[in-house]
Amino acid sequence: MPKLSVTHFEAAVLFALFSSVVLGVVTKKNDRDRLRYGLRCFAYFIVALFSIGWLMYLGHG
Amino acid sequence: MANESSVSAAPATRSWGAAVALAWIVPGGGHFLLKRYGRGGLVLLSVALMFLLGLMMRGAMFHPQTGDLLTVIIYYGGFLADLANGFLYLLSVWLGYAQPDVAGHVHDYGTKFLVAAGLLNVLAMVDVWEIATGKKD
Numbered sequence: 001m002p003k004l005s006v007t008h009f010e011a012a013v014l015f016a017l018f019s020s021v022v023l024g025v026v027t028k029k030n031d032r033d034r035l036r037y038g039l040r041c042f043a044y045f046i047v048a049l050f051s052i053g054w055l056m057y058l059g060h061g
Numbered sequence: 062m063a064n065e066s067s068v069s070a071a072p073a074t075r076s077w078g079a080a081v082a083l084a085w086i087v088p089g090g091g092h093f094l095l096k097r098y099g100r101g102g103l104v105l106l107s108v109a110l111m112f113l114l115g116l117m118m119r120g121a122m123f124h125p126q127t128g129d130l131l132t133v134i135i136y137y138g139g140f141l142a143d144l145a146n147g148f149l150y151l152l153s154v155w156l157g158y159a160q161p162d163v164a165g166h167v168h169d170y171g172t173k174f175l176v177a178a179g180l181l182n183v184l185a186m187v188d189v190w191e192i193a194t195g196k197k198d
Contacts, residue, residue, distance in 0.1 A: 004117035004167070011170040014114060015177065018107040022181040025100045026188035029198060
């Protein structure tokens with residue numbers, strides 16, 4: 001099996017993508033709401049990723 | 062006056078047991094059994110890809126360990142989450158996948174991907190249970 005090497009950012013985006021898909025699928029009661037919820041979860045993940053990334057960068061000095 | 066619709070017998074275990082068991086063994090399988098093909102396909106794709114990426118990042122599998130409370134929670138919890146991947150976990154262990162826990166962010170992400178894939182499959186199993194018992198469409 002090939003070995004995969006990813007950056008923190010790539011790994012976090014992949015994690016956000018797969019998690020958002022499943023959260024969207026299992027949470028809401030119709031396809032429209034599932035799609036919207038999945039997209040919203042993904043957006044929240046990305047916002048948190050950039051926010052925490054900047055916090056760590058600035059906090060590091 | 063009592064509301065009769067609120068008093069209903071719990072569904073028999075056999076009516077949802079097979080679907081939930083299949084959802085554990087094959088991610089998305091319970092949805093397929095209940096004819097939710099689109100949702101089953103998305104669950105299968107997400108969980109399988111996440112697990113496969115975890116393996117490709119050489120993530121470590123958890124094994125039950127005893128010790129202090131935190132060690133027990135982390136290692137038993139991690140083991141159960143890995144096990145929740147169903148046949149993906151069983152097959153990879155059977156084929157001899159045994160990555161030691163080594164330092165490095167890629168390995169660390171791999172370990173988290175393996176655990177998270179199992180936890181997402183647990184969510185899918187709960188969804189299957191809700192569908193099979195009529196709590197959800």
